[in-house]
Amino acid sequence: MSDALVKALESWPQDGLPDNPEGWLLTVARRRLIDISRKTAKWAETQNALEQLVDEHGMERTDEDGANAFEDERLKLLFVCAHPAINEKIRAPLMLQTVLGLDARRIASAFLIAPGSLGQRLVRAKAKILEAGIRFDVPPAEQLEERLGSVLDTIYAAYTLGWDASYTDDSKSSNLVNEAIWLGQLLRQLMPDEPEVLGLLALMLFCESRRHARRDAQTGQYVPIGQQDPAAWSIDMIDEAEVCLRQAGSINRPGRYQLEAAIQAIHADRRRTGIINWPEIRMIYGGLVSFSPTLGAMLGYATACAECNETAAALEILDSLQIKQKERYQPYWAVRAHVLAQLGQVGEAADCFETAAGLSEDPSVRAYLLERRMGLGDG
Amino acid sequence: MQYMIMNYVLPDDFASDDRPETSADGPAWGAYTKAMIDAGVMVGGNALHPSHTATTLRIRNGQRELADGPYAETKEHLGGYFIIDVPDLDTALDWAAKNPAASTGSVEVRPVFR
Numbered sequence: 001m002s003d004a005l006v007k008a009l010e011s012w013p014q015d016g017l018p019d020n021p022e023g024w025l026l027t028v029a030r031r032r033l034i035d036i037s038r039k040t041a042k043w044a045e046t047q048n049a050l051e052q053l054v055d056e057h058g059m060e061r062t063d064e065d066g067a068n069a070f071e072d073e074r075l076k077l078l079f080v081c082a083h084p085a086i087n088e089k090i091r092a093p094l095m096l097q098t099v100l101g102l103d104a105r106r107i108a109s110a111f112l113i114a115p116g117s118l119g120q121r122l123v124r125a126k127a128k129i130l131e132a133g134i135r136f137d138v139p140p141a142e143q144l145e146e147r148l149g150s151v152l153d154t155i156y157a158a159y160t161l162g163w164d165a166s167y168t169d170d171s172k173s174s175n176l177v178n179e180a181i182w183l184g185q186l187l188r189q190l191m192p193d194e195p196e197v198l199g200l201l202a203l204m205l206f207c208e209s210r211r212h213a214r215r216d217a218q219t220g221q222y223v224p225i226g227q228q229d230p231a232a233w234s235i236d237m238i239d240e241a242e243v244c245l246r247q248a249g250s251i252n253r254p255g256r257y258q259l260e261a262a263i264q265a266i267h268a269d270r271r272r273t274g275i276i277n278w279p280e281i282r283m284i285y286g287g288l289v290s291f292s293p294t295l296g297a298m299l300g301y302a303t304a305c306a307e308c309n310e311t312a313a314a315l316e317i318l319d320s321l322q323i324k325q326k327e328r329y330q331p332y333w334a335v336r337a338h339v340l341a342q343l344g345q346v347g348e349a350a351d352c353f354e355t356a357a358g359l360s361e362d363p364s365v366r367a368y369l370l371e372r373r374m375g376l377g378d379g
Numbered sequence: 380m381q382y383m384i385m386n387y388v389l390p391d392d393f394a395s396d397d398r399p400e401t402s403a404d405g406p407a408w409g410a411y412t413k414a415m416i417d418a419g420v421m422v423g424g425n426a427l428h429p430s431h432t433a434t435t436l437r438i439r440n441g442q443r444e445l446a447d448g449p450y451a452e453t454k455e456h457l458g459g460y461f462i463i464d465v466p467d468l469d470t471a472l473d474w475a476a477k478n479p480a481a482s483t484g485s486v487e488v489r490p491v492f493r
Contacts, residue, residue, distance in 0.1 A: 324484045327418035328473065357407065358414030363482045370406045 060128060074099060075190045076136050078183070082150040085132050090125045091154045092161075099186075100179055110161055110176050148191075152200045152257060155183045159204050160296075177208060188244070198248035199257030202241040208265035209237035215364060222368040230271035238268050256292040259284055263300070278307040295323060299335045306339045314339045330359035334369065348374050381464050381491040382471040386480040387455035390429065406452060407479040415474065424461035446458060455484045462491060 081095040093111055096102045108118035128134075139147040162176025184201040191197050216223055245265055248258050263284050266277050285301035296334035298321055305314040318336050323329055337352035353373035360366040392404070406428070415421040430449040437444045449456060458480065465471050467489070475486045 112469060112476060114468055114472065117468075324417075327414075354406075354410045355414050355417060358410035358412070359477055361476045361481070363407075363479070366407055366410070366479070370410065 073185060075138055076281065078151050078187065079138055079147055080129060080134055080136055083129070083134050083149060083153045084147075085134060086125050086128060087121075090121050091150075092158045093118060094122060094125050095154055095183070096158060096176075096179055099183065102179065110158075148196065149256075151187070152196055153357060155180050155187070156200060156204070156257075158183070159207075163207065173232070174247070177204075177211075180204060181208060193251065195248040195251040195253045196255040196257050198244040198251075199255060199259075199261045202244035202248065202261035203257055203264055205237045205241035205244070206261060206268055209234040209241065209268065209345075220364055222362070222364040224368075225267060226276060233268065233271060238271075241265070256288065256294075256297075259288040259292075262295070263288075276307075278304055282308050282310075295321070295329070296331070299331055302339060303335055306342050311339055311343045315343065328359060330356055337369070337372070341372070341376060349373075350376050380467065380471075381462055381493060383487075383489050384424075384461045384463060384471070384475050385487040385489070385492055386458045386460065386465040386478060387453075387487065388458040388480050389455055392458070392480075394454065398468060404479055411477060411479055412434060412461075415461065416479070420463040420465050420474065422462040422464050423458065426459040430456035458484075479480060481489070 077099050078095065080090050086094065089111075091106075093107045095111070096107050097104060104118050104122065105115050107113075108115040111119070119318070138144070158176050159180035162178075162180060180202050181201070184197075184204050187197050188201050203253060210225070210228060210233050213228035213236075214223055214228075215221065215233075241261065242265065245258065245261050248261075263281050266281050266284075272278050282301070282304035285297060285304050288297050289301050298317060302314040302317040305311070305317065318332070318339065321332065325334055326332055333352050333356035337349050337356055340349035340352060343349075350373050353369050353376070357369035357373070359367045362371060412421070412424070429445075433447075433449040435446045435448065435450050437446075463471065463474060465474065469488070471488050475481065475488045478486045480486055
């Protein structure tokens with residue numbers, strides 16, 4: 001959770017709930033940003049200009065219009081941060097800093113950007129906003145769907161980065177997943193009738209519900225999804241995810257995040273049925289990749305095909321992938337290894353397991369992949 | 380650009396007197412090395428014998444000073460290094476994050492003068 005939220009939660013029991021809690025939170029986050037910018041002279045010019053832009057639109061109206069003014073401002077800020085003119089790689093850090101008031105050093109760590117250089121990149125991004133004359137506004141109706149897609153992708157990028165985050169229970173440790181889900185919740189508050197907003201939140205909640213099942217409680221070993229104990233999944237998160245997904249479905253405007261969430265819903269259903277309905281998952285992936293062939297979706301599709309014993313099809317999908325820097329992309333090698341193992345191509349599978357292990361950041365994932373490799377040798 | 384990646388590990392995690400490949404986390408290092416070679420970024424690297432095998436030499440006021448042990452008494456010791464050739468620091472950091480020493484020790488990344 002961001003510092004501003006933590007501060008709020010710590011002080012409310014003593015000081016009582018402020019009249020305008022959201023406004024107060026935003027004020028605290030803004031003040032922290034202004035403090036930080038004052039300490040770093042380099043940032044001052046563009047930072048303050050952006051702050052002024054926010055302030056002009058929001059702060060003065062707080063006392064009169066109350067919470068609504070701030071909600072509008074946060075929504076506009078989300079759209080500004082995800083604007084296409086801003087470099088893809090800096091959108092998520094920018095959003096985390098400006099909307100959540102997160103510390104730049106923590107953001108830099110998560111995104112593997114050298115701490116000294118994130119500051120510069122954020123300054124350039126903010127300068128770009130002012131130079132390019134990006135309007136501090138929710139986009140007009142004809143641009144909304146596309147621009148909203150960018151906002152969702154940015155939030156999801158932060159979530160997926162946090163997906164392999166360490167499994168400490170330290171509630172104070174910065175965990176991108178919490179920030180991303182918070183942004184997802186915020187967006188749902190601000191745009192409750194947008195099905196893809198609901199879809200993204202459902203997707204993140206379904207995935208997050210499994211967090212504690214992903215590692216063995218005693219040994220810390222990695223537990224693949226098919227072997228997880230559903231009793232360790234968070235029922236509250238699954239319930240909320242299902243509500244979001246149902247709401248989205250009723251609006252009848254399908255989209256990428258809704259489909260991804262639906263796939264996760266099928267996984268979650270194993271707690272009721274005891275099995276994973278792979279044919280249904282494969283069918284949804286088939287639909288998903290036809291209009292949103294992201295790398296993750298293609299790999300998921302290949303996996304689902306393999307689980308349905310269509311291993312040749314799975315391999316075809318993998319071979320067809322054009323991946324930038326494929327040699328660095330761990331998920332490709334992990335899926336390929338799994339599919340080749342299923343096909344009985346032991347030598348190649350071993351090779352891929354080893355590569356996937358070498359590309360893993362998480363030691364328990366690395367250990368799991370090396371074990372799978374060793375397990376092949378005995379076959 | 381070339382970067383040196385230095386693996387700092389706890390003394391217990393050092394390769395023993397056996398060959399490094401046969402130590403407990405030998406496979407992890409092997410996998411990491413293979414991934415970098417396959418990606419075409421590996422320039423070179425070596426595992427080092429444990430720091431107690433180090434000898435440090437200084438010359439001060441014309442006098443040679445020899446001490447048993449590494450340059451500095453630190454909690455983590457230099458266990459080995461890689462030199463990789465990658466386009467930028469972000470990419471080098473991405474590889475450093477995959478380094479087996481990252482989660483139990485520390486990994487230093489530094490550009491090499493060419």
